[in-house]
Amino acid sequence: MQERIPITAEGLAALQAEYEELVNVRRPEIIRIVAQAREEGDLRENAGYHAAKNDQGFIEGRIREIEGMLKRVELIDSAPAHGPAEVRLGSTVTIEIDGDKETYTIVGAVEAKPALGRISNVSPVGKALLGARVGDNVHIQTPASLLQARVIAIE
Numbered sequence: 001m002q003e004r005i006p007i008t009a010e011g012l013a014a015l016q017a018e019y020e021e022l023v024n025v026r027r028p029e030i031i032r033i034v035a036q037a038r039e040e041g042d043l044r045e046n047a048g049y050h051a052a053k054n055d056q057g058f059i060e061g062r063i064r065e066i067e068g069m070l071k072r073v074e075l076i077d078s079a080p081a082h083g084p085a086e087v088r089l090g091s092t093v094t095i096e097i098d099g100d101k102e103t104y105t106i107v108g109a110v111e112a113k114p115a116l117g118r119i120s121n122v123s124p125v126g127k128a129l130l131g132a133r134v135g136d137n138v139h140i141q142t143p144a145s146l147l148q149a150r151v152i153a154i155e
Helices: 008-040 046-070 124-129
Strands: 005-008 073-076 090-099 100-107 119-120 137-141 146-154
Touching: 005 008, 005 100, 008 046, 008 073, 008 119, 046 073, 100 124, 124 137, 124 146
Parallel strands: 005 073, 100 119
Antiparallel strands: 090 100, 090 146, 137 146
């Protein structure tokens, strides 16, 4: 059996929206563009046709990828079942590293967006934080160094 993909309701909605956009808007649009480019004549020297076919391949590949993911999603509840006692998937955690406070939401790899504070449960920071409680000191092994962080808050 294939590995389940943990995802929040928000992440699932975004994935479904991307799928709908690809299937209902981008696919028909690229089919039309390919057909128009094909009508321009000799396909061997038709850069527009080759670019459109390339885009079509990307779109079809992404559609298949999302279909595969949607079959394996495991919806995670972002509201703590037993109160915010420990960090788990869906938790929002505030940590302190060298006096600087940072807040992250722990999500599955599919919906991770580090620049937006949404980090994967399999990232070094995510792995270190899972299971931690307020007041715990955790060690985060990054490629460059070993960091120590203190858990300040869990939501």
